[in-house]
Amino acid sequence: MAARIALESLLQRNPVHVPSMLALHAIALEDGRVQAATALALTAVEHLSDDPELIIDVVDALLQVGETVVARDTLEHAALARIGDAAMLARMAKLRRILGDHEGSLALLNRADAAGMNSPEFRFDRAHALIFNGHLQEGEAELEASLRLRPLDGMTTLSLSRVRKQTSERNHLDRLRQQLQQVAAGTDDQAILLFAYYKELEDLGRYDEAWDALERANAAMYARQNHDPDYAWRLFDGLIERCTPEFLQPADVVHEGPQPIFIIGMPRSGTTLMERVISNHSQVTSAGELYDFGMQLRWAADNQSILDERVVERLPGLDYADIGRRYLNRTQWRAQGTRFFVDKMPRNWMLAGMIHRALPQARILNMVRDPMDVCFSNFRTWVMGESFPWNYDLQALAAHYLQYRKVLAHWHAAMPGVVHDVSYSELVRDPEATTRKALAFCGLEWEPGCVDITSNKAVVATLSAAQVREPIHQRFFQEWRHYEKQLQSLYEAVAL
Template sequence: MHGAAGPWERAQAALNRRDLREARAALEAVLQHEPAHVPARVLLAGVHLGERRLRDASSQLLQAARALPDDAATVCRVAQALMRVGESAATHDVLQHPSIGSCRDGVILASLAHVHQSLGQHEHALALMDRARTLRFDNPDFRYFRSIQLQFNGRLDEAREELESCLRLGPTYGRASLTLARLRKATAASNQLAYIDEQLRRVAPGTEDHAAFEFARYKELEDLGDYAAAFEALARGNAIMHARVQHDPARDARHIDALIARCTPSFFAQPAEEADDDGPQPIFIVGLPRSGTTVLDRILGNHSQAMSAGELGDFAHQLRWAADLPGRTLLDDALIERLPSLDFADIGRRYLAQTRWRAGDRRFYVDKLPPNFLVAGLIARALPRARILHLHRDAMDVCFSNWRALFGDAYGYSYDLQALAMHHRHYRRLMAHWHAVLPGRILDVDYGELVSHPDAVAERVFAFCGLPMEAGVTDLSRNAAPVATLSSAQVREGIHGRGIAEWMRYESQLQPLHDAL
């Protein structure tokens, strides 16, 4: 290590002044002297990302993963970095490192729990959070995220208790107040309205906390039947988020236009070669958020031959790896521009390599990420044996459900009624295009039909996927697996149609949305 101290210090100084070229040279000098210097590889990966070289960043992190020291803090840092670049399989392997089992640092354990959460391993995430708690690690943020894990794991009473304790510690924690409002029905005798009103006087205006308290107020008032005041609170919350996120509808339109222009019948004339093995195959569920995708996922997860893998970002990561373009969004202009030159057979192979571990001993695994509707055609080209299910729902129902959701920064279109309507039109236009250029590859599933005739729809879905029908698959109450969506509490109640036409409570206020659709 002593021989590498000079270049290591030069690398730190260069990074402090954002000189990526000098930092890269210094870190390469460190690694030439000491190839197993894991912190240098992690920093060099960050430099490569800053220089827009995703593949080089991934390569450095995979080498770091093969040289891990017996130190849980370093293991955690490598796992976090691997997850950021989409190396899911390597992240999973790193999280088996023996140093984690002997770690006695609550901060590190809580950080590792977040990595497990990002992988969709919610039982492991909660177990690490519980270990951190026994080591007296505690703060409002930790209690909030532990409550979320309790909720995902189906322990709803404990989740409510943890949220209440979080709010006692963190008086302006809007997300906790909103989550609590969603976990229990407000009554005249038991509600948060006085507390929320107090926090709205104290919270920093225009923040996400501010918006979350308005969304929470909406839910409490709706439970109490005060629909006029509820809508006003919801409108205020959405206006705050719309101002924060600054969604660009023109960019969405440009992306859809570009996808349709590039993904012509000739684009699909030479599909990727099928994998020459009999390993587990993916079933994709796509559609708009809040369209019922979780219900369908739970039905499939009840089948003896299918494993629910959660909402995976792996296909998007492999698109970006093929294009060597880092980025945080599913699509962007540069990625769409490079689509014709990508090796889709390799994208398919890499996707399977990153995800098949999730299937366990099942023949199929379910990748339920609603925005993958944007790349459904690309999935079909890269993975010829993949099944693709498209969940669609009444336009007003799904748009209103998006508008009242509070997705953070994830779906910027959802905070403005006109942007919502435009996004819905683009979505329908793109799905029609995928059906036109890939006839028979995507099965449409209607949410209204699913909740009214679940067994008949399930039988049709299973036939499309190559699965035999099994008794009891539509009994969602028997599915004890963790579920990590906004509807994680509701789907444990079983299949119901209570969400149909809920927007009618606000028919006059939502007339602009109705007209735009």
């Protein structure tokens, strides 16, 4: 409070002091005053000097509150075009990546590389930029370069295990054993190394050893989480209670211009595959995984979190037409001249009712995958550490899946016809028929090239970056049966 008062006093004396605005912006975010933080970031733009570091700080602040258009425009500031400092180029590259400009991000990282940047973090970031842009072999080589600089790093090691299927002739098992002997016990690096060890053992068909590594990896990660499944049940039960059919009636508004196609579902349910298929259509552009709708809901609720009990309490008082307008104002540029853009944020399944109320013209596709396939795919995958805490425990994962299923059942009942379920198994077994139905739901005519995902050269910035560059295939069915005995409790909890 004292720091806030001092900074506000300083701004009264010097209303154009951008560093004070940025410091107050950070305090406002920490306090959950999102609207105040947004106003401070936007005001800072109006008073920018030619100091490139300060400009970058302002862009960072804008992105933290979802002001993507202003952030993108500010990144075009003339002072930034003259930057030659490697560290600042790398910072700009991260901001471009957050905006979804992965080609621009890689170009900046290449300039930083030429300027002599050579930290392990830089090599790691450049490796992923290469992989996202389809340069898998170059990305793998860059990961090796990063690991030489930081030999016990878990994330770099796991990325190397993921970039291709390991073989008996070419794998990293010996190095992984050495790393696991040297890494500090109880750390994230140890747990992530165990995920990599599991992945490579499974690639080689050594399932008993693989399960042991996977079980240890998940136990280590879950012990580090602060996860309460009971809170999640209360949250979603409250959401369902609040979102009656009457409440979910859409706003009386027609939004003009390109419209979003939301692809939602459990992580690892095939959302990236669906995105590749739909965005092959000539009237659809892929925008990637966007946080924009959640950001605008958070702004309207003036709350630190996108969805918590406070947001649920505030839902009746929000202006949904305004939320829709704010969302479109910050996203329609991504359509690049097409009628639709794909917003593939799987966790938007939690927000589908509010999406429909705010954006009546939007289409929502929900990917549905066999419960054991999708749950096991999550259990086996380290994803963003604390962002998915339920992934690391079978009973917590089962509870999360059942919460997803309950909420989706409510959306279908409360707003019939608004969400179109797409079966992952049907998509891979009969791509054309399944895609025809999805396109018709979106108001699009069939185009034969849609199911040839190898022709889609767009950036892929998800865990499926390597997989979706292959033709549609049927390999990822019932892989959990290698561990059927160990997964019996999960099966009993989620099997239909």
